[in-house]
Amino acid sequence: MSTARAEIAAEELPVLATRNPLSRSAVLKALWRNKPGMAGVFILVGLVLFCYLGPLVYPTNQTDVDLLNAALAPGEGFPLGTDSNGFDVLGRLMQGGQVSLQIGLLAALFATTLGTIYGAVAGLVGGVVDGIMMRVVDVLLSIPFLFFVLIIAARFTATPLTLSLVIGGFSWLVAARLIRGEVLSLRVREFVSAARLMGASNRRLIFSHLIPNTFGVIIVNLTFQVADSIIVLAALGYLGFGLSYPVTDWGSQFSSGVTFLAADYWWLIYPVGVCIVLTVLALNLLGDALRDAIEHRSL
Template sequence: MTGQIQALPERGPTPEGGEVGVFQSSWRRALREFARNRLAVVGLAILVFFVLFCFIGPFVYHTDQITPNLSDSYAPPSAAHPLGADNNGFDELGRIMKGGQTALEIGFLAAFIAITVGTLWGTLAGLLGGIIDSVLMRVVDVFLSIPIVFVVLILAVKFGATVLSLSIVIGAFSWLFAARIIRSEALSLRSMDFVSAARGAGSGNWRLIFRHLLPNSLGVIIVSVTFQVADAILLVSYIGFLGFGLHYPNVDWGNQLSDGIEDVQDGYWWLVFPVAACIVATVMALNFVGDALRDSFDVRLRRR
């Protein structure tokens, strides 16, 4: 035989840089899918606008939200008050900014607490399985049977409503939904080869969680955060509307709705409609972003 078997050339690094490149490419594809969703882009723009509006706006548009000015009570929209004034003479535009700060702070802090606890709980349950999984998830089922609104109302009356207390209470009950979602993801990941290889190499449970399961569940976690923030903002607004939210000098969007709903029949529409539009727009923006992120990461998983 004149022909000889030629040695195959060594396989160099992949065009995308090996595993790291594949991971980065997957995230790039997810971002491209997100950018193609027009509702998601609009939702993200609205969300960024409200963050800037509530936290940067007060530095540009200065108002006094501490001292009532009864001479401006129920002042209609004008050059001095673009969105009018409430019954205490507080500028409504500045009031919406301050209420938005509270709503967003509670929403993001409660979501951080919920996603941290829920992620660790769900990942641990999904990884260990067996009797431990059953016990942990029965605890979740028990807490899910407790109406969160009643618990928040009782604790708000008992201990007083502050940004920190409401965030902790809402986060302490909102992690249950995140735990279920993350557990499902952990159940599917623990049977994959890279987890089995890491376990065979001597990795303990905590190393498996923090080095393998959590990084590969990041997409699901990010999606859960957006819905957690939206739910927390709605819950805070609902509690404030019932009169159990923050008290003077603090304010939230629910308080503003509660204070203005009695006057809207007298023609003071500016006390209700602008703040209601802010609540609806913020929650819808978060839902648009969350839906798009979920679809984007599903595409990433299908093409991975």
């Protein structure tokens, strides 16, 4: 058999050898039967519609400061009042939600991708290389996450892209350990041994055979990573390392609202706090439901 035919055979082998008898619909059915998970889905969909379609229904000016209408209580014309700069709080929530969700998703994608590749390499190669790579992970995990992020965030100008890279760059450690554990169990399977005999390289084993078979773990981890990234972003904004005018996020809004806590400007605190809590809760409920559905599928 030629090298080209061997590579083709190695590519096709895991599809035949590892296909689960339960279809993708089984996962969706298991997810549908999970009431907390579906509640998380509906909450998350509602928040996405609120943030992205809301401005089309309720357009506001989030660029020009209006001090004449600053710090107005909720009432006619301003359903959730205005902040200290005269911005409509309801419109501000929508804009901040867009940025927070985008940063959370981008940071989670970056962290999951980096952690997946790192963990897959460590798990497949094994031996001394695996030991060194995992000790690096252990050392980084021993350093307080928020402390590291604050140092980097203080060094660079806060933009959605830089915050995504900073948060994602320190969030991949858990994903690496999870994927390494999965790869350690997969690398002794028959389809991996057969792929090696067919001439598959380590790179092909990782990207064509091992990572696709850890997809369930990757999706579940990604869901939790988005929630964690939104929490970290909110913490950075609360500590004053968030985005600057005219861009805003929920953490920055919450930080601004807390300064008016003594004045009882509740509309600057509670609405954004509810949005953060609901988003994180929905993502965690969805992540738990996906994990249960995938584990049920793999039985």
